[in-house]
Amino acid sequence: MKRRLVRAAKRVGLYGAALTFTVFAVFPFYWMFLTAFKQDRDLYVGGTVTTHIPWIFNDPPTLEHVQLLFRQTLYPTWVRNTVWIGGLVVLITLIFALPAGYALARLTGRWGERLGIGIFLTYLIPPTLLFIPFSRVIAVLGLQNSPWALVLVYPTFTIPFCTWLLMGFFRSIPRDIEEQAMIDGYSRLSAMRKVVLPLAISGILTAAIFAFTLVMQDFVYALTFISSVGKMTVSLGIPVALVRGDVFYWGSLMAAALITSVPIAIVYNLFIDRFIAGLTAGAVKG
Amino acid sequence: MTQDAAGTPRPVGGERVALKEAESVVVAAPAIFRRRTLADREDALGRLLLAPALLYVVLLVGVPFGMAVLLSFSAARSGTLTFPWVGLQNFWTIAADPQFRLALRNTTLFTVVSQVLVMVLATAAANVLEAAFFGRRGVRMLLLLPWAVPVSLAAMAWTWIFDSTFSVVNWTLRAVGLLKGWLYWFGDPTLAMIAIITVHVWRMFPFATVIVLAGMSAIPAEIREAAVVDGASFWRRLFQINLPLLLPVVTVAVLFGVVFTSTDLSVVYLLTRGGPYNSTHVLASLAFQRGILGADLGQGAAIALFLLPVLVVVAILMLRVARRAEVGG
Numbered sequence: 001m002k003r004r005l006v007r008a009a010k011r012v013g014l015y016g017a018a019l020t021f022t023v024f025a026v027f028p029f030y031w032m033f034l035t036a037f038k039q040d041r042d043l044y045v046g047g048t049v050t051t052h053i054p055w056i057f058n059d060p061p062t063l064e065h066v067q068l069l070f071r072q073t074l075y076p077t078w079v080r081n082t083v084w085i086g087g088l089v090v091l092i093t094l095i096f097a098l099p100a101g102y103a104l105a106r107l108t109g110r111w112g113e114r115l116g117i118g119i120f121l122t123y124l125i126p127p128t129l130l131f132i133p134f135s136r137v138i139a140v141l142g143l144q145n146s147p148w149a150l151v152l153v154y155p156t157f158t159i160p161f162c163t164w165l166l167m168g169f170f171r172s173i174p175r176d177i178e179e180q181a182m183i184d185g186y187s188r189l190s191a192m193r194k195v196v197l198p199l200a201i202s203g204i205l206t207a208a209i210f211a212f213t214l215v216m217q218d219f220v221y222a223l224t225f226i227s228s229v230g231k232m233t234v235s236l237g238i239p240v241a242l243v244r245g246d247v248f249y250w251g252s253l254m255a256a257a258l259i260t261s262v263p264i265a266i267v268y269n270l271f272i273d274r275f276i277a278g279l280t281a282g283a284v285k286g
Numbered sequence: 287m288t289q290d291a292a293g294t295p296r297p298v299g300g301e302r303v304a305l306k307e308a309e310s311v312v313v314a315a316p317a318i319f320r321r322r323t324l325a326d327r328e329d330a331l332g333r334l335l336l337a338p339a340l341l342y343v344v345l346l347v348g349v350p351f352g353m354a355v356l357l358s359f360s361a362a363r364s365g366t367l368t369f370p371w372v373g374l375q376n377f378w379t380i381a382a383d384p385q386f387r388l389a390l391r392n393t394t395l396f397t398v399v400s401q402v403l404v405m406v407l408a409t410a411a412a413n414v415l416e417a418a419f420f421g422r423r424g425v426r427m428l429l430l431l432p433w434a435v436p437v438s439l440a441a442m443a444w445t446w447i448f449d450s451t452f453s454v455v456n457w458t459l460r461a462v463g464l465l466k467g468w469l470y471w472f473g474d475p476t477l478a479m480i481a482i483i484t485v486h487v488w489r490m491f492p493f494a495t496v497i498v499l500a501g502m503s504a505i506p507a508e509i510r511e512a513a514v515v516d517g518a519s520f521w522r523r524l525f526q527i528n529l530p531l532l533l534p535v536v537t538v539a540v541l542f543g544v545v546f547t548s549t550d551l552s553v554v555y556l557l558t559r560g561g562p563y564n565s566t567h568v569l570a571s572l573a574f575q576r577g578i579l580g581a582d583l584g585q586g587a588a589i590a591l592f593l594l595p596v597l598v599v600v601a602i603l604m605l606r607v608a609r610r611a612e613v614g615g
Contacts (some may be wrong), residue, residue: 014417018425021411025492026428028443029435031454035446047449047457048468054454100339107332115336121601122347126549128570129594132577132587133353135364156346159339188331219438219552224578235436239556250446257439261431268434269427272496 029258036255037061043251065251066259073249075256077230078237081147085233086215088151093158093211094204100159101166101207102192106175116167123160127220130156135224149225150233154218158211165210169203170196206271213264234260357587364581376588385564389572390592395479396568397548397596400486404543405536407487408494413524415495416502426499429492437489441556444485448472448557475565478558482566485557486547494539501535502528534607541600548596569593 034057035043042059045052052058069075104112104119134153143149173196181191197204215233222236229241238260242253358377361370380386411429415422432440447454448471459465471481505528513523529536551570554560560567560575567575569592577586 014414017410017414021407021414021492021495022425022428024488025432028440028447028488029431031447032443044452046451047453048460050457050461054452054457096339096342099335103332103335107329107335112332117605119339119343121604122343124545124597124601124604125347125351126545126593126597128549128551128573129354129590129597130347130350132573132583132590133350133357135578136353136357136362136367136583137350139364140367153346155342159342160347163339213434217436219436220574223551223555224574235438239438239442239552248446253442254446257435257443261435261439264436265431265434268430272430273500 029261032254032258032261035250036065036252036258037063038251039064040251065249066255068249069252069255073242073252074229074232074237075234075242075252078232078234081231082216082233082235085147085150085154086212089154089158089215090208090211092151092155093162094208096155096159097162097166097207098204100163102170102196104163104167105170116164119160120164123157123164127157127218131220131224134221138225143225145225145227145231147226147231150215150218150221153221153225154215158214161214162207162211165207166200166203169200169206172203173199209267210271213267216260216264354587354591357583358591360584362583364578364583372584376584380585380588385567386572386589388565389567389569389589392479392566393548393568393570393593396483396486397544400483400490400547401540401543403483403487404491404494405540407491408498408539409529409532409536411491411495412498412502413528415499426496429495431492432489433493433496437550438552438556440489441485441553444481444488445557448481472558473562475562478562478566482553482557485553486550489553490543490547494536494543497535497539498532501532504535505531537603537607541604545597545600549593 034055038057039059039062042057045054047054100119104116138144138149138153141149141152143152177199178191178195181195182188186194216235218233219235219239222233223240226232226236229237232241234256238253238256242249242256356369359371359373361372361375362368415425446452450470450473453469453471455471456465456469459469469477471477509527509531510523513527518527548568549570550568551574554566554568554571555574558566560571569589573586573590576582576589580586
């Protein structure tokens with residue numbers, strides 16, 4: 001009886017701890033959600049008012065902030081900017097990273113493995129170290145306050161990242177398949193195009209989506225290069241430009257943050273295992 | 287070199303060489319010759335396929351990186367394209383600047399404190415999640431949210447959470463009776479630092495947890511079962527079996543965390559703008575303020591350059607972990 005009690009207590013403790021960790025991780029998102037749908041009179045009640053509980057909807061939820069966001073702010077423009085910049089960057093990234101990833105996986109052998117790690121490490125060179133020289137490069141090219149500056153700069157982190165991601169994908173496709181195709185008379189290039197590429201399509205899609213989310217996550221480069229509100233991307237416009245004078249539109253701001261985060265979060269969850277497998281680069285032996 | 291023995295002039299993949307050697311015993315000589323030329327061409331093809339990506343990276347990461355170093359020795363300003371060489375003057379200037387020293391201290395403080403907390407929390411969380419669990423996939427999904435969300439948006443959510451008038455943190459602390467007065471999170475240097483560290487921990491610990499969990503599931507079950515059968519206690523299993531085996535994985539998680547925390551600009555920039563009274567600036571935000579807002583590219587570059595040693599150490603350690611895994615596996 002006593003032993004069972006102890007076990008039950010341990011179980012409760014474990015679940016309690018798990019719950020605490022999860023709540024800490026999720027709480028800001030819950031807060032975004034509450035803020036996005038609360039009426040103003042429910043939202044802007046000072047924290048000293050102990051009778052008003054901020055954790056719940058005290059008045060019925062409203063779509064007011066979301067409507068304001070889409071109709072009276074530049075949020076739709078920022079989304080459009082992000083989509084076309086992101087789309088172009090993905091295209092550029094794939095053009096460069098696909099052949100490189102394939103070459104690293106198949107053709108350059110052990111030396112290629114080193115190079116693969118090297119390329120991944122360049123992904124770790126942070127924007128913080130590069131935004132100052134880049135601002136000079138952008139000035140020389142005359143691209144100040146132009147979204148094209150971002151199109152040029154974003155591939156500097158998406159190409160290394162995707163090359164390395166694609167390298168992993170190509171490695172997972174058995175060599176035999178293309179060797180068989182080559183024995184059957186295909187050249188290396190047509191074996192690549194007709195046999196390997198169709199098999200790697202899920203990997204290519206993963207790389208494309210990840211590249212797009214990396215673009216969405218950038219703040220530093222956008223902050224450095226873009227100054228016109230109409231040319232901003234979502235991750236710059238939302239924090240910097242959803243302000244009226246000195247007052248933030250908190251409801252709309254949190255709605256925008258929530259709407260922008262959810263798709264990225266879903267994508268990350270779909271592909272995280274592959275990401276971790278590559279990230280730990282053999283530190284985890286599977 | 288086995289390659290030389292097989293007669294291949296250029297290094298090819300290790301397995302390929304082994305395969306070729308094995309075959310060369312069985313297969314007739316002409317086949318070896320044909321394969322060798324194919325390998326040669328493949329090598330050229332490999333370089334051709336790699337070249338564009340390498341070129342892009344070299345031109346747009348390597349060159350700016352070199353420029354970052356050069357700029358730090360110049361009095362370059364944005365607005366003009368001149369490049370006046372001033373030697374070490376920028377470094378003397380910032381070395382004498384108390385604000386720079388504070389930023390250097392803050393960067394170190396934020397990074398070390400947050401990563402220690404991340405390490406402790408992540409190991410604890412991973413152990414808990416490993417032991418309990420109904421709905422682990424769901425929890426893991428939720429844990430990834432802080433990592434996936436664009437950091438600038440997360441920083442805004444936290445800015446709102448720590449708001450000077452509407453802070454839910456204060457409300458809750460008051461409701462449970464832990465707080466009598468009011469905390470102005472961004473009005474007091476210590477509180478502002480706590481807020482910044484909280485955001486960094488929040489952002490990195492769930493991701494580290496997921497990595498450690500992945501590492502745990504890779505520890506062979508026999509080892510742990512053997513430890514349980516031999517009667518090792520929970521703590522003993524933790525410190526003598528799990529942690530040593532997890533060390534490489536935890537290292538990777540922490541190194542990643544160090545890079546992302548020490549170089550982050552958005553959290554400080556959006557939460558406090560370096561305030562109150564410039565007390566929370568980090569190297570990244572100070573470099574931005576001096577280099578971009580203040581147009582003094584040279585000084586900005588010099589400030590940012592102080593992040594380089596951290597990154598070099600991280601890169602070396604990363605390579606070590608990777609190499610060890612390579613050798614061991």
